[in-house]
Amino acid sequence: DVKVTQSSRYLVKRTGEKVFLECVQDMDHENMFWYRQDPGLGLRLIYFSYDVKMKEKGDIPEGYSVSREKKERFSLILESASTNQTSMYLCASSFPRYLDTQYFGPGTRLTVL
Amino acid sequence: AQTVTQSQPEMSVQEAETVTLSCTYDTSESDYYLFWYKQPPSRQMILVIRQEAYKQQNATENRFSVNFQKAAKSFSLKISDSQLGDAAMYFCAYRRDQGGSEKLVFGKGMKLTVNP
Numbered sequence: 001d002v003k004v005t006q007s008s009r010y011l012v013k014r015t016g017e018k019v020f021l022e023c024v025q026d027m028d029h030e031n032m033f034w035y036r037q038d039p040g041l042g043l044r045l046i047y048f049s050y051d052v053k054m055k056e057k058g059d060i061p062e063g064y065s066v067s068r069e070k071k072e073r074f075s076l077i078l079e080s081a082s083t084n085q086t087s088m089y090l091c092a093s094s095f096p097r098y099l100d101t102q103y104f105g106p107g108t109r110l111t112v113l
Numbered sequence: 114a115q116t117v118t119q120s121q122p123e124m125s126v127q128e129a130e131t132v133t134l135s136c137t138y139d140t141s142e143s144d145y146y147l148f149w150y151k152q153p154p155s156r157q158m159i160l161v162i163r164q165e166a167y168k169q170q171n172a173t174e175n176r177f178s179v180n181f182q183k184a185a186k187s188f189s190l191k192i193s194d195s196q197l198g199d200a201a202m203y204f205c206a207y208r209r210d211q212g213g214s215e216k217l218v219f220g221k222g223m224k225l226t227v228n229p
Binding site: 043 | 122160163217219220222
């Protein structure tokens with residue numbers, strides 16, 4: 001079974017802190033994604049990566065950056081956390097084939113105080 | 114830009130009954146893929162069913178089937194013989210058929226409650 005894991009299920013941080021969210025997949029997937037999920041807004045793509053050291057902005061990249069130094073790991077970085085970044089963050093991965101599904105991690109619920 | 118609309122934020126169904134979740138999308142592309150994902154409470158999002166736009170036949174997966182109307186840009190999900198485990202958030206998603214573009218566009222989701 002494909003496994004996508006995220007470093008924390010719940011995280012509480014203070015405004016201005018630098019926050020790292022880690023995602024690891026064990027299926028040798030080329031593609032990895034970071035989404036933000038908010039009630040009434042669905043899932044919105046923050047960043048995605050289609051190869052090591054490669055990244056592309058999604059729909060809402062402002063305030064975020066990413067790092068992919070190894071194929072299995074994709075990190076989301078909040079350089080200076082703000083209260084409006086309180087949200088559920090979902091990581092996903094997939095092969096780069098046209099019909100391949102994205103496999104999701106359990107999510108990290110981040111609260112910024 | 115492509116958009117996906119799920120107009121009903123919540124629905125409920127009695128156990129063993131059938132329910133249909135609606136989804137419409139907007140695109141100028143002719144080739145694309147459509148997906149329904151399920152997110153149970155406090156559990157991971159999983160794929161329910163997928164449909165290639167070039168296929169006229171509607172996809173089915175056990176109790177789950179879709180009604181794909183390409184001209185109307187409609188992609189509804191039918192759940193037959195609803196079970197308590199079907200209670201979840203359901204998301205409709207769209208993806209272009211373009212080499213290297215695996216980005217999904219999601220709808221806002223719909224919460225399904227299954228009553229015993």
